[in-house]
Each structure stands twice: as structure tokens, then as C-alpha cells.
Amino acid sequence: xxxxxxxxxxxxxxxxxxxxxxxxxxxxxxxxxxxxxxxxxxxxxxxxxxxxxxxxxxxxxxxxxxxxxxxxxxxxxxxxxxxxxxxxxxxxxxxxxxxxxxxxxxxxxxxxxxxxxxxxxxxxxxxxxxxxxxxxxxxxxxxxxxxxxxxxxxxxxxxxxxxxxxxxxxxxxxxxxxxxxxxxxxxx
Amino acid sequence: xxxxxxxxxxxxxxxxxxxxxxxxxxxxxxxxxxxxxxxxxxxxxxxxxxxxxxxxxxxxxxxxxxxxxxxxxxxxxxxxxxxxxxxxxxxxxxxxxxxxxxxxxxxxxxxxxxxxxxxxxxxxxxxxxxxxxxxxxxxxxxxxxxxxxxxxxxxxxxxxxxxxxxxxxxxxxxxxxxxxxxxxxxxx
DNA sequence: CCGTTTGCCTATAGATCGTAGGAAACTGCA
DNA sequence: TGCAGTTTCCTACGATCTATAGGCAAACGG
Numbered sequence: 450x451x452x453x454x455x456x457x458x459x460x461x462x463x464x465x466x467x468x469x470x471x472x473x474x475x476x477x478x479x480x481x482x483x484x485x486x487x488x489x490x491x492x493x494x495x496x497x498x499x500x501x502x503x504x505x506x507x508x509x510x511x512x513x514x515x516x517x518x519x520x521x522x523x524x525x526x527x528x529x530x531x532x533x534x535x536x537x538x539x540x541x542x543x544x545x546x547x548x549x550x551x552x553x554x555x556x557x558x559x560x561x562x563x564x565x566x567x568x569x570x571x572x573x574x575x576x577x578x579x580x581x582x583x584x585x586x587x588x589x590x591x592x593x594x595x596x597x598x599x600x601x602x603x604x605x606x607x608x609x610x611x612x613x614x615x616x617x618x619x620x621x622x623x624x625x626x627x628x629x630x631x632x633x634x635x636x637x
Numbered sequence: 638x639x640x641x642x643x644x645x646x647x648x649x650x651x652x653x654x655x656x657x658x659x660x661x662x663x664x665x666x667x668x669x670x671x672x673x674x675x676x677x678x679x680x681x682x683x684x685x686x687x688x689x690x691x692x693x694x695x696x697x698x699x700x701x702x703x704x705x706x707x708x709x710x711x712x713x714x715x716x717x718x719x720x721x722x723x724x725x726x727x728x729x730x731x732x733x734x735x736x737x738x739x740x741x742x743x744x745x746x747x748x749x750x751x752x753x754x755x756x757x758x759x760x761x762x763x764x765x766x767x768x769x770x771x772x773x774x775x776x777x778x779x780x781x782x783x784x785x786x787x788x789x790x791x792x793x794x795x796x797x798x799x800x801x802x803x804x805x806x807x808x809x810x811x812x813x814x815x816x817x818x819x820x821x822x823x824x825x
Numbered sequence: 826c827c828g829t830t831t832g833c834c835t836a837t838a839g840a841t842c843g844t845a846g847g848a849a850a851c852t853g854c855a
Numbered sequence: 856t857g858c859a860g861t862t863t864c865c866t867a868c869g870a871t872c873t874a875t876a877g878g879c880a881a882a883c884g885g
Contacts, residue, residue: 452831452832452833452881452882453832454832455832455833474662477873478872478873478874479871479872479873487833487834488833488834488835489872489874490833490834490836490873490874490875491832491833493873493874493875494831494832494833495832497874498873498874499872499874553795555795555796558796558799570800584803585803585807585808586811588801588803588808589803589807589808589811589812591801592789592798592808592812593785593789593808593811593812593815595792595797596787596788596790596791596792596812597781597784597785597788597789598788599788599791599792600783600786600787600788600789600791601780601781601784601788602784603787603788603791604780604783604784604787607741607743608743608746609783610780611746612758613776613779615772615773615776615777617780619777620773620776620777620780620781623774623777623781624777624780624781624784627781627819628819630819630822631816631818631819634818634822640849640850640851640863640864641863641864642863643863643864665841665842666841666842666843667840667841667842675864675865676864676865676866677841677842677843678842678843678844678864678865678866678867679863679864679865681842681843681844682862682863682864685843686842686843687841687842687843
């Protein structure tokens with residue numbers, strides 16, 4: 450019986466691929482075991498449970514996404530940075546829907562605090578420094594920006610824009626534009 | 638063996654309650670059967686499958702939510718209508734997190750077209766008529782508004798705002814304010 | 826080359842979904 | 856009242872999944 454070479458990392462990557470192909474909720478120990486042509490029980494030596502597996506995928510996705518966002522905003526400022534920031538999230542969600550869903554997986558507070566989620570928050574704040582908002586307005590803006598990007602991306606992914614013929618990309622550009630204008634002028 | 642009086646409607650309502658208490662993903666045929674102190678197999682005379690059950694809950698939630706939104710914007714216009722519209726979604730999500738999640742359940746296109754989801758789209762458009770935007774800007778604004786409200790609500794529900802001491806309500810008010818200002822001024 | 830460790834196996838228990846067919850409880854009509 | 860006919864819930868079942876326990880063989884180290 451040749452060994453399949455299972456490791457937590459390989460299982461996590463395989464799970465992430467499966468998530469992108471079939472949806473994050475389809476990621477189970479059994480399904481990943483099938484990918485390796487191995488019995489499900491064998492995986493329990495490497496991951497504790499299905500929840501553990503999903504958590505690892507979530508952490509991977511948060512990390513990948515943070516890396517992409519960091520790349521996209523490096524060297525940019527203001528409106529250009531905002532557009533690049535938003536595009537990084539949207540592009541990732543479109544290229545890797547399962548991983549994007551994984552990144553929204555509910556983590557327990559300790560795990561979340563040690564995750565790349567922290568970098569996301571930091572980058573969002575860094576981006577908004579270009580619009581010099583004082584506290585608590587900066588926090589308001591962080592929440593609004595996070596909600597807007599996530600909400601738009603999710604509605605688009607869920608097919609919520611399919612009923613109207615208007616190009617989603619145009620709506621996205623308009624939204625980023627509007628947001629930039631709003632942040633520059635609305636300094637209440 | 639006294640009859641439990643199962644009907645699709647009662648199962649749907651019980652499922653909705655269960656969703657609010659334990660999360661939408663916990664809603665299964667077995668779990669609802671336990672609520673009625675009945676064997677799981679008995680439910681299959683009333684609902685076709687777990688997916689059918691969840692779809693019914695989603696339709697119920699969309700309906701309830703549309704009713705609330707309709708109530709909240711009736712007789713209001715402009716900024717006031719916008720605030721009431723947004724509050725209706727947020728309040729519903731906070732009072733009924735499981736049903737709100739159900740309202741986001743992916744429906745097949747035919748079911749979605751016959752659902753109260755259509756009313757949501759119509760009401761969003763009606764709301765934005767107060768800001769006289771031409772097409773395609775109105776569609777852009779519909780998508781932005783939908784994404785913003787949903788994204789904010791979801792991030793809040795997921796506990797994403799717990800790290801900062803700023804009151805979420807204040808962020809919400811600020812966001813609605815900013816959105817109103819943006820829609821009034823950004824008439825590109 | 827042999828002992829130890831590691832990796833994947835089989836076996837098992839419990840839970841879930843969904844189907845099939847049976848029996849008890851209602852219904853309505855004589 | 857009595858008795859079909861229908862409805863409602865049941866038991867029984869097979870399939871799939873989670874998770875644990877213990878076995879056997881491959882890889883590795885001396």
C-alpha cells in the first residue's frame with residue numbers, strides 16, 4: 450500500500466481547491482479523502498475534525514487574500530489605492546469563490562486574533578489614512594468600506610445582479626468612484 | 638399514537654425558529670422532527686428534502702423582510718426613507734439572524750423569480766427614485782445600496798465589529814448619512 | 826538487517842438523509 | 856353507529872458521513 454503523502458498543508462490546499470470547485474460547504478473529510486484516493490479515517494491523523502479542516506482553509510484564504518490586497522495597494526495612494534484595494538477583494542472572490550467563502554468562516558476569537566484577518570483590518574485603516582478622517586469617523590469608514598466591498602462581492606457571487614443587463618464592472622467602477630468622492634468630501 | 642399535526646407551514650415556521658436559535662445551517666429534517674417529537678421520516682410527507690425545507694424558510698424570511706421594509710418606507714421619502722429602509726434590514730437581521738441568513742439562501746432562478754426577492758428589488762428602486770438618478774446610474778446605486786446594507790449587517794452579525802470600542806449604531810448612522818449625501822451630490 | 830516510528834488500513838459506533846411499506850387515527854357517508 | 860377510504864405517523868432499511876480504536880506494512884535510523 451503506497452503512501453499518499455498526506456500532510457495538514459496538502460489536505461488544506463486540496464480542501465481549498467475543492468471549495469473553489471464545489472463550494473465551501475461541500476468541503477468535508479470524506480470529500481477530501483476521495484481526492485487523495487484514501488480512506489476518510491486516514492485524514493484524522495492530520496486534521497482533528499471537519500471543523501478543523503475548514504478552519505485551516507479559512508486561515509489559508511485570509512492569508513492569500515491579505516497578500517493580494519497588500520500587493521495591490523503597495524505604492525498607491527488615495528483614489529487609486531481605493532480602487533486597487535476593492536479590486537483585490539473582488540478579483541479574489543471571482544477567481545476563488547470557495548476560498549472567499551472560507552475567508553468568511555466564523556472563527557473563534559483566539560484563532561481570529563492570530564489570523565491574517567488582523568492584517569485586513571490594518572490595511573483598511575492604512576488605506577483610509579489617505580482621506581484624513583479623525584476618530585471615530587475613521588472607524589465608521591472602515592466598517593462602511595468593509596461592508597460595502599464584502600456585500601457587493603457577495604451579491605454579485607450569489608447571482609443577484611443577473612436580472613439586469615447593466616455590466617457589473619460598470620456598477621463596481623461607479624461605486625468605487627462614489628465612495629472616493631464621499632470620503633473626500635464628507636468630513637463630518 | 639396521537640398526531641402531531643404536521644403541515645409544511647408549521648414545519649417551515651419551526652425551522653425558522655430553530656434557525657434563529659441555532660443558526661440556519663443547523664436546520665435539518667432531523668432537528669425539526671425533534672422539535673415536534675416525531676420521527677424524521679414523518680416529515681418527508683410534508684417537505685421533499687432538507688433543501689426543500691430550507692427553501693421554504695428562505696421564502697418565508699424574504700416575505701417577512703419585504704413586509705417590514707415596505708412598512709418602514711411607507712409615507713417617507715428621501716433621507717428619512719433611506720434611513721428607515723436600512724434600519725428595517727438591520728433590525729430584522731439582529732432580531733432574526735437565522736432567518737436573515739435564510740433570506741440569503743441560494744434559490745434556483747425560477748423560485749427566486751417567484752419570491753419576495755422581486756419586491757426587495759422593486760422597493761430599492763422605489764427608494765432611489767427620491768434621488769433622481771438616470772439609468773444606468775440607478776442600477777449602479779441599487780447594487781451599491783444592496784451591497785452596503787447586506788455587507789454591513791453581515792459583518793456586524795459575524796462579530797467583525799467587536800474589536801473596536803466604537804458603537805456600531807454610530808457607525809451605522811454615519812454610513813447612512815454618508816450614503817444620503819453621496820446619492821444627493823454624486824449625479825455623474 | 827532489524828527495530829522503531831509513521832502512515833494508512835479495517836472495523837466499528839453513532840448520526841444523518843431519504844425511501845418503502847405498514848398500522849393507527851381521523852373522515853365522511855350510509 | 857358502523858365501516859370504507861384516506862391521511863398521518865410509524866418501523867425498517869441502505870447509503871453517506873463523522874470520529875475513534877487498533878492492526879499491519881512501509882519507511883527510516885542505527
